[in-house]
Amino acid sequence: MTRENNKKTVNVLVVGTGGQGVITASEILSDVAMRSGFDAKKSEIHGMSQRGGVVTSHVRYSENVASPIIMEGEADILLSFELSETVRWLHFLRPSGRVITSLQKIIPPAVYAGMGSYPEEAQTVIKQRTTDPIFVDALPMAEKLGNPRLVNTILLGIASAMLDLPVDEWKAVIAERVPANFKELNLVAFDKGRDIG
């Protein structure tokens, strides 16, 4: 017998490295879930992770959420800002879970100091372990749209196409959270993402 309530709650694990915008993305997602009438919880660890370290943020929503953290093997979506970080957290996905990952690679200086190596086979590993992963060259895309910070909104746009949350709430929350002069651009980026998803 398997755990029952693991099917009712939607679990999204957002990952990346310090300073990439992981926390903002999960803030937006949990806000959208709350405004759509769900109980929502979100958990991350800030602190040391700000200095370029590993950052993860767990978002869960359903009628009633207890634990703010996702169990291994139960994430529905792994939303990743960095390719090797996707590999690091793949084991959190449930068998039917989907990967959305930016192709951006950030090589930690620790690698140059001889502490481990960057997983060059990342894309192959992800393809082997999951169905229909979405690889997106989000950084060049964002730069073309006019601002590297738009990576965040593009990735959320893709996720939004897989999550059953009203698109109006998405747009409302994004519009509220970005500076007024970036509003239009962010909504364009969101739609671009949504088209991919």
Added chain:
Amino acid sequence: MKKQILSGNEAVALGAFQAGVKVASAYPGTPSTEILQNFATYKDVYAEWAPNEKVALEVAIGSAMTGVRTLFTTKHVGLNVAADPLMTLAYTGIPGGLLIVCADDPGMHSSQNEQDNRFYAKFAKIPMLEPSDSQEALEMVEEGLLLSEKYDCPTMLRMTTRVCHSKSIVQIDAGNQAAVPVAEGFKRDLKKFVMIPAFAKLRHPLVLEREEKLEHVTETTAVNRIEWNDKKIGIITCGIAYQYVKEIMPDASILKLGMTFPLPKKKIKEFADKVERLFVVEELEPYIEDEIRIMGLAVEGKIFFPKLDELSPDIVATGFAKAGVLPYDLPPVQEKAPGGSMPRPPLLCAGCPHRGLLYSLNKMKAIVHGDIGCSTLSVLPPLQSIDTTLCMGASISMAHGTAKAMAIAGLEDKRPVFAAIGDSTFFHSGITSLMDVIYNKGNVNVLIMDNRITAMTGGQQNPGTGRTLQMEETYAVDILEIVRALGCKRVREIDPFDLEGTIAALKEEVAYDGPSVLVTKRPCVQLFRRDPQAVRTVDSDGCLGCKRCLKLGCPSISQGDIIPDDADKKERRYSNIDATTCYGCALCEQVCTSNAIVYVPQ
């Protein structure tokens, strides 16, 4: 009623404001810092960063002595620093509500240990509340203040990182609040507030009486509640562990403890008597479990749920599976994907003012007592420039001890002894250590890294920055003046971005027989905007791929394409500088011996 998604820390700040708290004092420390940062933004409140936790608690006590509702927040290790006032405060009591918010860090996400501070409440015999989510955190602030006022003692609100930093939905209903008592001002009461032995002897029995009264409170409070369900399994739990238990064992009966000192022994007994198997699920120490054992009841806990690290739903499920009571199969163990274990430790930022000094220290062949702060991050390669980190302020005193021991024992060790400490940490507890060095004729070389902020915890003001928590302008303490006043006349500022000058200064101080202080004074990059004009670039005609610049551990420098080479030497790659993140500190330019790193103003 308004709904908002708040972190535990935001909820405590809001709860304190709604409950009429007027004064708050703290020293920053993850995961507690955001409480005061949020509280300070409310209207008509006074909030301050004190130089350390002992000072902060004493400020709070003085405030609560006037009857004003007061807040003191700290991370777990900060309560060690404030333990002295705490233990006697438990004797004196205070007329105004005083809430001590203590944020523990199971799992040591950003701490030097994972001590379980619930024992402090038991030690001091003060009531303790433990929230499991943001809603409870908000409500327990008022609850705690009421207890404090009614029983004439501080209340401890014990949080943990997961409760502080997780966000959950909070129903905000300011109308539900009880009236805030009117502060009656400071009233002289010598036998209560002057703890000479004769008077303290009178107070101690009152502490015991209070404990008895609180034992009644804890039996009837709504925050200690039984959720009856299947009685085969009964689980006693508190804090974040409650959420994991609800997630994993939805059909079990639960005794949810929101007040964990004193423990409700009758309620525990009543619960234990009605269930077939009794478990305790709690993070860190068997604090509740031991108490239940002493009561003579059969209970299972730490044999299934570890004392180490924070719990998680996975760990709780595994524990119940081991106990043979998990009502479903454990999910198959999820194997980590190959290539997923590359280390990605936190780093000093590009342009960090500490880098030049730490790089130079690495070249000194010295014993370096480090301290707590961003500079601690230099322990890993490539910088690897410190030998110890213990607790705040310890670098200077430990260096003094090492140097004295080496001298008196005649140890054959030619290595000079350094202490490296940040500005905020120097104000916290480094000053007294330096006083010891000078007073006792020590011989250590002290390095004060003045980056004009308390950086590690996210950038807070401190006594040297010229601004208060509420952003008022104030006197900025002059570190050089303090050092001189302590009796150390050999003190000067150096520029950590001048590598040659920095190394020369370190050598000079080693050669000098006596204590000395060097102060690096360059701001943390959190304090100013990056100037894209200052960016350095690698000239591929000059770069030999020697990796010297990579030894700086600057996140802006990486390796790029392979350098074409006709002789079959080892493969070498060009260094690359990321123009979007480089701060232009010019350290890499200085370490490059082929002049391949250049500055091209656009």
